Structures are given as structure tokens and as C-alpha cells.
Amino acid sequence: MARPTPHHPLFDRLFRQAVTVDLGTANTLIYTDDGGIVLNQPSVVCFEKDQSSGPKRVAAVGAEARQLLGRAPRNLEAVRPMRHGVIANFSAAEHMIRQFVDMARPRQLFSRRAAFTLCVPAGATQVERRAITEAAVSAGAWKVNLIGESLASAVGAGLPVAEATGSMVVDIGGGTTEVGVLTLGGTAYSGSIRVGGDAFDMAIVSYVRNLYGVLLGEQTAEHVKKNIGTAVRDVPAEHMNATGRSVDDGLPRTVQLSNHDVADAIEGPLRQVIGAVKRGLEMAPPELVTDIAHNGIVLTGGGALLANLERRLTHEIGLEVRVADEPLTCAVRGAGAAAASGLLDEFACQ
Numbered sequence: 001m002a003r004p005t006p007h008h009p010l011f012d013r014l015f016r017q018a019v020t021v022d023l024g025t026a027n028t029l030i031y032t033d034d035g036g037i038v039l040n041q042p043s044v045v046c047f048e049k050d051q052s053s054g055p056k057r058v059a060a061v062g063a064e065a066r067q068l069l070g071r072a073p074r075n076l077e078a079v080r081p082m083r084h085g086v087i088a089n090f091s092a093a094e095h096m097i098r099q100f101v102d103m104a105r106p107r108q109l110f111s112r113r114a115a116f117t118l119c120v121p122a123g124a125t126q127v128e129r130r131a132i133t134e135a136a137v138s139a140g141a142w143k144v145n146l147i148g149e150s151l152a153s154a155v156g157a158g159l160p161v162a163e164a165t166g167s168m169v170v171d172i173g174g175g176t177t178e179v180g181v182l183t184l185g186g187t188a189y190s191g192s193i194r195v196g197g198d199a200f201d202m203a204i205v206s207y208v209r210n211l212y213g214v215l216l217g218e219q220t221a222e223h224v225k226k227n228i229g230t231a232v233r234d235v236p237a238e239h240m241n242a243t244g245r246s247v248d249d250g251l252p253r254t255v256q257l258s259n260h261d262v263a264d265a266i267e268g269p270l271r272q273v274i275g276a277v278k279r280g281l282e283m284a285p286p287e288l289v290t291d292i293a294h295n296g297i298v299l300t301g302g303g304a305l306l307a308n309l310e311r312r313l314t315h316e317i318g319l320e321v322r323v324a325d326e327p328l329t330c331a332v333r334g335a336g337a338a339a340a341s342g343l344l345d346e347f348a349c350q
């Protein structure tokens with residue numbers, strides 16, 4: 001059988017397949033039309049430290065590398081290449097994307113030379129947009145489209161973005177919170193703050209250090225947040241133990257934390273998220289605000305899973321707030337659907 005050539009229809013099918021990548025601060029997801037979500041891994045890469053200044057070798061990536069965060073032996077270095085939704089360490093991001101694309105490929109017949117659609121936060125600068133584009137090109141993309149995370153998340157959450165009505169989506173990721181108001185397939189308002197789940201974890205770390213003199217690791221703090229975190233205080237008490245290092249003598253110490261402690265700890269970043277949502281309502285055109293008052297607000301991103309967040313926002317803002325189905329995968333599914341429907345052309349920056 002003749003091999004597919006660049007002019008053969010099979011070529012487009014196999015080698016020009018559209019691939020959508022959500023390169024998030026916490027998690028990277030890859031989606032294809034045929035295969036759905038073909039990769040879902042923590043955005044972490046682990047290098048073997050080289051004595052010479054030669055190129056570093058990737059020792060692990062994704063979930064395997066994440067386990068080494070904060071506990072890597074001396075010859076290894078675990079890195080999170082993304083901060084606040086944008087690339088903070090270009091070379092690490094490049095290695096990570098390349099590995100992820102290779103991991104996703106065997107299951108899905110797309111070549112590295114596929115057209116890539118990437119989600120970016122609204123607040124990303126031109127330099128940051130160029131960096132992510134270059135990282136994708138270096139991973140093999142022959143063409144790169146960028147899509148705003150808000151639009152992608154709104155499409156993924158099933159909001160009627162193409163209709164003549166205003167929809168508000170709030171995507172709370174690891175490093176950013178994006179507030180978007182969408183209408184007629186366009187973005188009427190988008191705002192992004194550099195506060196997300198990471199800031200909640202850090203707030204728990206500093207609360208426990210100040211109150212109990214115990215330094216928790218970031219992953220332990222995240223575990224506490226996911227287990228007993230709550231955005232409101234008027235809930236029955238729940239407790240869990242967390243072990244860290246005493247700041248006095250450096251020895252391990254276990255403290256018992258309550259969900260009320262955690263609510264107090266995260267109040268600061270939570271207020272910033274609430275402030276960003278209020279600002280979105282203030283800045284959006286009045287007619288669209290009327291629509292949002294009618295349609296309510298939808299939460300996406302992993303941060304939307306914080307217990308009682310929708311209740312707290314409803315209380316603060318006075319509008320109906322709900323969490324999207326599968327909030328962690330909304331952005332990548334939505335970006336893939338937007339790319340397939342042509343919605344993207346209007347928003348493509350490149």
C-alpha cells in the first residue's frame with residue numbers, strides 16, 4: 001500500500017491531527033478529537049543533575065516526577081516549569097511538553113507535527129505567549145493556535161457562549177483565577193489574577209507555621225486543603241493530622257488541624273478570588289450582567305472543588321453559582337471543541 005504523502009487525505013488524518021494542550025500550573029492535559037483526553041499528568045519534570053554544564057537528562061515526568069517534589073535525592077532535581085499559568089522555566093517546560101507529547105502519542109496516532117491549540121491565561125503577556133508557542137514548536141507543532149482559558153473553560157462547561165446572552169465562567173487553577181464574560185462567541189470581559197490553588201496551599205503552610213510553629217510541606221498542605229478545606233465556617237467540625245517539622249528544634253511534629261483552621265487560613269486568597277469575581281461583574285456591560293444574574297455563574301478548574309465554594313460565592317455575590325461537571329478537564333475539552341468548531345479563529349493570536 002502506498003504510504004501517505006503530504007497530499008494524501010490519510011496524511012491529514014494521521015499527521016495533521018489537531019491536538020489540544022492545556023499546559024497548566026498544576027496539571028497538563030492533552031486532548032484529541034478521536035481519543036478524548038489522552039494525557040492528564042501533573043506539570044512536573046525531574047532532571048538528573050549533571051556535574052558538567054552539558055544538557056540535563058530527564059529522569060521522570062508527570063506523576064512520577066511529582067512524587068519527587070521536595071524529596072528528590074541529591075542527584076535529581078524536580079521542577080515545576082509553570083507559574084501562574086505561564087512558563088517560568090523555559091528549558092524545563094520544553095522538555096516536559098516533549099515528553100508528554102511522546103507519552104500521549106503511542107495511544108493516539110498523532111505525529112509530533114500536529115497543529116497544536118494551547119490554552120493561555122488572559123493576563124499572559126506577548127512574551128509569555130511567544131514562549132509557550134516556541135515550546136510547542138520545539139515539541140514538534142507545525143502550527144500553534146492560542147485560546148484564552150476563560151473561553152475554553154466556558155465551552156467545556158457547556159455554556160451557551162455562541163448565543164446572544166452573557167455567560168460568566170470563573171476558572172480557578174493552580175496558579176491563576178480567570179474570570180470571563182462571554183457572549184456571541186466573543187469575550188466581553190476577561191480578568192486574571194495570579195491567585196489559585198497554590199496560594200491556598202501556601203496560606204495553609206504559613207497559618208500552621210505561625211499558629212503551631214510547624215512547617216508543613218506544600219504537598220501536605222494541599223492534602224489538608226483537599227480533605228478538610230472549606231470556604232465557609234458554619235459547617236460541623238472535622239479534623240485531620242498533618243506532620244511537618246518543628247521550627248524550634250527541627251524535629252518532626254504532628255498537629256491536629258480542623259476544617260475551621262483551614263477556613264481561617266485560606267480566607268486571604270479566597271477574598272482575592274471573590275474580589276476578582278465582583279470586579280468582573282462591575283466591568284462587564286450592564287446588559288450582560290443582567291443575563292449573568294439570570295443564568296448564574298459557573299466555576300471550573302481544580303480550585304472549584306474546594307468544599308462549599310459555590311455557597312460562599314452565592315452568599316457574597318447574591319447570584320446563583322454552580323460547579324461545572326468535571327471542572328479539572330473543562331479547559332482542554334472546551335479548547336478542543338472550540339478549535340474543531342472554528343470558534344477559535346476569532347481568538348487565535350497566532
Ligand SMILES: Nc1ncnc2c1ncn2[C@@H]1O[C@H](COP(=O)(O)OP(=O)(O)OP(=O)(O)O)[C@@H](O)[C@H]1O
Pocket residue numbers: 023024025026027028084085086172173174175176177196197198222225226229300301302303304305306307327328
Ligand atoms: N478537592 C479539591 N479541593 C480544593 N482544591 C483542589 C481540589 N482538587 C484539586 N484542587 C486544586 O486545583 C488546582 C489544580 O487545578 P487545575 O488543574 O485546574 O490547575 P491548572 O490548570 O494546572 O492551573 P492554571 O490554570 O492556574 O495554570 C490545585 O491547586 C489543586 O490543589
Ligand SMILES: [Mg+2]
Pocket residue numbers: 022024025149173174301331
Ligand atoms: Mg488551568
